[in-house]
Amino acid sequence: MTVAITLAYLLAAVLFILGLKQLSSPKGARNGNFTAAAGMVVALGATVPLLHFTSAGLIITGIGIAIGGLVGTVGARMVRMTAIPQMVALFNGVGGGAAALVAVAELLKFGVHPQFAVLFPSVFSIVIGSISFAGSAVAFAKLQELMTGTPITYPGQQIVNGVLAAAIVGLAIAILALASVPLTFLPLMVLALILGVAFVLPIGGADMPVVISVLNACTGLAVAASGFTLNNFALIVAGTLVGASGSLLTKLMSDAMGRSLGNVLFGAFGQAHTAATAAAGAQGRSVRSASAEDLGTLLAYSQRVIIVPGYGLAVAQAQHAARELADVLEKRGVDVEYAIHPVAGRMPGHMNVLLAEANVPYEQLKEMDQVNDDFKNADVALIVGANDVVNPAARNTPGSPIYGMPILNADQAKNIIFMKRSMRPGFAGIDNDLMFGPNTVMFFGDAKDSLTKLVSAVKAA
Amino acid sequence: MTNELLNELTFFVLAIFVGxxxxxxxxxxxxxxLMSGTNAIHGIILxxxxxxxxxxxxxxxxxxxLVAVTLATTNVVGGFVVTDRMLEMFKGRQPPKAPTPAEAKK
Incomplete structure (x- = not known):
């Protein structure tokens, strides 16, 4: 590798680091993305002198870039804002797949007995890249609702996954010990793909962001490993940066949900059981529900309304309807704010993106700490498709699965309108006492339809 | 252990700390x-x-x-474009701005 190329790779690495730095503060976030993209262009440009194209090589490189560029641009541009998490999963998965394939191709070049320094990172990249690819595909399918988003569990699941993981490690050690390659990596790849699927199946749709973040960090490490195989500095540094920052980000995300990472990834145990008791508990207690007209009047004559948007609003794509309701209320002089729980929506921060898309003024979006003291002065807390994030059990019931999770104090508002599709418990699978509270009114239906009805009711009031 | 491998290990360990x-x-x-942005960066596998x-x-x-180039390009291009789309939403909303026309009319 010549000096110039190495220096260009160094520049690329610096741009990636600066980009990450900017991306983690609201001011420079968008520039950070450009900085990182510039780093990518520099790294790719620096690689050109290293290439000695065969004629077939030139053609497939061109075709690959054309197809990938088209799919990437169109996919990223056309996707609805609500579907962004699954797009991230998809783009992550293909990266993992690419890392595994690069390792395979490089390994084949070294013939029958590659050195340990080549073999070890290749095996690592193949295993981790394949897990990331298959796991991301399942995460995509769950979020895109191509399959059920609820955890898929069966007896002995942890044991099966454990055996799979052990088999992969055993096979990997055997390959390393024998240092004999031809095609032994094929069963390794197949096992890793199966483990990727099996690992994500028992994790529920609402926890997918954390899973995607884990797989994102994994892909970073797989890329770094491929860098060791290819002796490529850019791959090692950029891949490792993503592996490390991705791991930290995963931890920050699960912290924001008030849960440990282990609980998120392996917590599906006993899920069905809790849900069953919750359903039983819900029977026999009565809830109040009201007509859109009544609620419209209540809202129209309030001074202060706090909207608590949640997963249900994201699913129903009701962000524009929510904005419309806020607008008609403001026209009547009602103060409207949005209380954003850190994990509202499908990913941390996702709700801010959705509401920003609906042109909700930034000043109206309040983070949990800013808004929690305001609830006691609010006339109405309007809960749109949120559940666990306003469940007082997190504060009051030690032993509840969500005990200790920070929640929004919606229960302190004078009136609570709880908009929900049904009485079904939320993702955590537990009863929400707030629904049965004396000041709570349930308003059943799809979030978008319900909000539209409330808009007309407020206008009529 | 070769010199090259030693160098690579050094970069690797330092990059972990920087990350x-x-x-x-x-x-x-x-x-x-941020997750989406880091996701685009590991598209360096291209x-x-x-x-x-x-x-x-x-x-x-x-x-x-062919498959590797296609997948990796999708990762890079899709990753950066989708991140930009997300961040675009926050553009100009950060500084406190004058009341919107609707508010001003009140």
């Missing part, structure tokens, strides 16, 4: 864009994919190279 340090404090609203594809000379390497 942890650089995003130590991220507001929750940026978690998703460099590896092109190195493989360029020298392809057998049916096996041609297929591997």
């Amino acid at each position: 942890f340090e650089v995003i130590s404090k991220v507001p929750t609203i940026l978690h998703t864009p 460099v590896g994919a092109i190195l493989i594809a360029a020298g392809a000379d057998s049916p096996v390497t041609i297929i591997l190279g």
